[in-house]
Amino acid sequence: MLDKRIDIEGFLDGLADGMTLGIGGWATRRKPMALVRAIARSKLKDLTLVAPYGGPDVGLLAATGKIRKLVFAFVSLDHFPLDPHFRAGRQSGAFAVRELDEGLAQWSLRAGAMRLPFLPTRVGLGTDIVAEAGMKTVRSPYDDGEELLAAPALRVDTAILHVHRADRLGNTLVLSPDPFFDELLARAADRVIVSTEQLVETAALDLAANARFNPFERSVVSGVVEAPLGAHPTGAWPDYGIDLGHLKTYAGSAAPEAWADYRARFLDVGEAGYLEAAGGDAHIRALPAAVY
Amino acid sequence: MSSDCTLAELCVAACAEAWRDDGEVLATGITVVPRLAAGLAKLTFNPALMMTDAEVFLVDEPVPVGPRGDYKIKPEGWMSYARTFDNIYGGKRHALVAPVQIDRYGQTNISTIGDRTAPKAALLGVRGYPGNSINHPNSYFIPSHDTRAFVAGEVDFVCSVGYNPARWPGGKRPPFLDLRLIVSNLAVMDFGGSEHAVRVRSLHPGVTFDAVQAATGFALQRPADIPVTPLPSAEQLHLIRTVLDPTGVRATVFKGDPPAARSPA
Numbered sequence: 206m207l208d209k210r211i212d213i214e215g216f217l218d219g220l221a222d223g224m225t226l227g228i229g230g231w232a233t234r235r236k237p238m239a240l241v242r243a244i245a246r247s248k249l250k251d252l253t254l255v256a257p258y259g260g261p262d263v264g265l266l267a268a269t270g271k272i273r274k275l276v277f278a279f280v281s282l283d284h285f286p287l288d289p290h291f292r293a294g295r296q297s298g299a300f301a302v303r304e305l306d307e308g309l310a311q312w313s314l315r316a317g318a319m320r321l322p323f324l325p326t327r328v329g330l331g332t333d334i335v336a337e338a339g340m341k342t343v344r345s346p347y348d349d350g351e352e353l354l355a356a357p358a359l360r361v362d363t364a365i366l367h368v369h370r371a372d373r374l375g376n377t378l379v380l381s382p383d384p385f386f387d388e389l390l391a392r393a394a395d396r397v398i399v400s401t402e403q404l405v406e407t408a409a410l411d412l413a414a415n416a417r418f419n420p421f422e423r424s425v426v427s428g429v430v431e432a433p434l435g436a437h438p439t440g441a442w443p444d445y446g447i448d449l450g451h452l453k454t455y456a457g458s459a460a461p462e463a464w465a466d467y468r469a470r471f472l473d474v475g476e477a478g479y480l481e482a483a484g485g486d487a488h489i490r491a492l493p494a495a496v497y
Numbered sequence: 498m499s500s501d502c503t504l505a506e507l508c509v510a511a512c513a514e515a516w517r518d519d520g521e522v523l524a525t526g527i528t529v530v531p532r533l534a535a536g537l538a539k540l541t542f543n544p545a546l547m548m549t550d551a552e553v554f555l556v557d558e559p560v561p562v563g564p565r566g567d568y569k570i571k572p573e574g575w576m577s578y579a580r581t582f583d584n585i586y587g588g589k590r591h592a593l594v595a596p597v598q599i600d601r602y603g604q605t606n607i608s609t610i611g612d613r614t615a616p617k618a619a620l621l622g623v624r625g626y627p628g629n630s631i632n633h634p635n636s637y638f639i640p641s642h643d644t645r646a647f648v649a650g651e652v653d654f655v656c657s658v659g660y661n662p663a664r665w666p667g668g669k670r671p672p673f674l675d676l677r678l679i680v681s682n683l684a685v686m687d688f689g690g691s692e693h694a695v696r697v698r699s700l701h702p703g704v705t706f707d708a709v710q711a712a713t714g715f716a717l718q719r720p721a722d723i724p725v726t727p728l729p730s731a732e733q734l735h736l737i738r739t740v741l742d743p744t745g746v747r748a749t750v751f752k753g754d755p756p757a758a759r760s761p762a
Contacts, residue, residue: 231578259622279622286621295609295619304608306627308582327673328628330666331658332604337613342666352666383553383577496565497551 208373211428213243216398225253227361227394229387232260233283233447237367237400239435239476245269255361257310261455264288272300278307282452289459303338309356311386316358317393323355330354364394367436370410371401375426378410378418381442388420397425400432402444434480434489446492451483502728505747506737507757510729511685513538515593515636515678521545523590529562529746531593531638536741541733549576563744588673591634598652599637601715602659603676603688606652623656630657634675642681642712649714660693684709685726690718699726703759728757
């Protein structure tokens, strides 16, 4: 019987130095943080990160020196606008960047997902992102003759996503009110590893009721890691909200001593140690919905 | 009119004007003043406006800023991330956002200040500015009007397209480029000068054209008569204070929360 379950070690075994890694979610929402922390603790290096809608995932991998190149549209902790480690790495030139508009990233992922070399758009024309990323234009072959940006396809070796429910076959549910662009990132990836709040039997997915929360067919998924509370400190609503208190501590970890302290308390303690240090199961499950 | 109106409240009312004649579009106001302004526009003169809870729902009444207490949002539709871009590409949106730099062309920057490879300041990233600026109307709120924000030459990293033919593909104006207002702590401006030059449209109470020009890194167009930016009406002040911002988040926008009516410099 098809069984895609893997553990964190199995997940890390599938990664390699220098690979292109895509990260789903959005800023402080539904980031696959348990997988990100595993990478941060590993010996992996020289990653090209495709994290268009970045949050503490990017900051953590910047702080641990994993990033060679970052492809992104923003990196934000939302309630705390700037991630300290992204900012420090970006300002010191620690990694190369390719900066994309939020919608352009969506379009480039869509091109990658469709196995096309590019998709035409106006987004980006007239701005500095075009030259920086070496993007080119294409002329409409129809009567309008308009010059458009050819948004280059974006593909990744492995994409990591956090979902609410999955079975061992790779059928998934994303129950949050906004699925973001995880579906496109998944289709633009050679391999997709999902971490899931709950690993359940297929029948328990109750697809008859939840069809609209099923982001893609199971053939898209290569591996399933059971990781309860695995999005923390980002939110996985409706299971739990964003941990603003933890993000505040994290946002304050810019100085070397503060980072050493954060690292000792929350990173060098393994995933079970992390969840305990972060307040434990009851605390995290009681985190309220964010207010904007 | 109220004599104790604050500068923040004046700016909310001035920003609200951006949406007056827009009809049924999505009003997006990013940061406190623009967000309050979108709500004010909807509640006072453009009830057809759509707006979100700043997360995922369209709401049929503006969501107050700050702690909500018992307030429950009133969803009327879904505005997922994907749908947000579908709406943008259709052009039925007017965003009023707060860039860090703006230049004579209306090009703006929220990405990096200084050298691009090792910038003096890494900000958020371009976010959705490129796509917004080339697909639907945009206005800008700049709370600190000085030559670091209103720069000479071009902004350090052009995140949004402006009226700069040198950057347009083939020199041809993008068909949906439509920059509307710039509201600062000193004045309201638009792009109504010759060849879309930035023009002063009204001066906030107690501010002179010369003071605005001195705080701007490029030449502003000066109409013969420049009115004073109107204060919010008593109804508008009431809505701002009791409905849109009952906990007073707007008091944090400007240092010391100064009054709208300044003594002339």
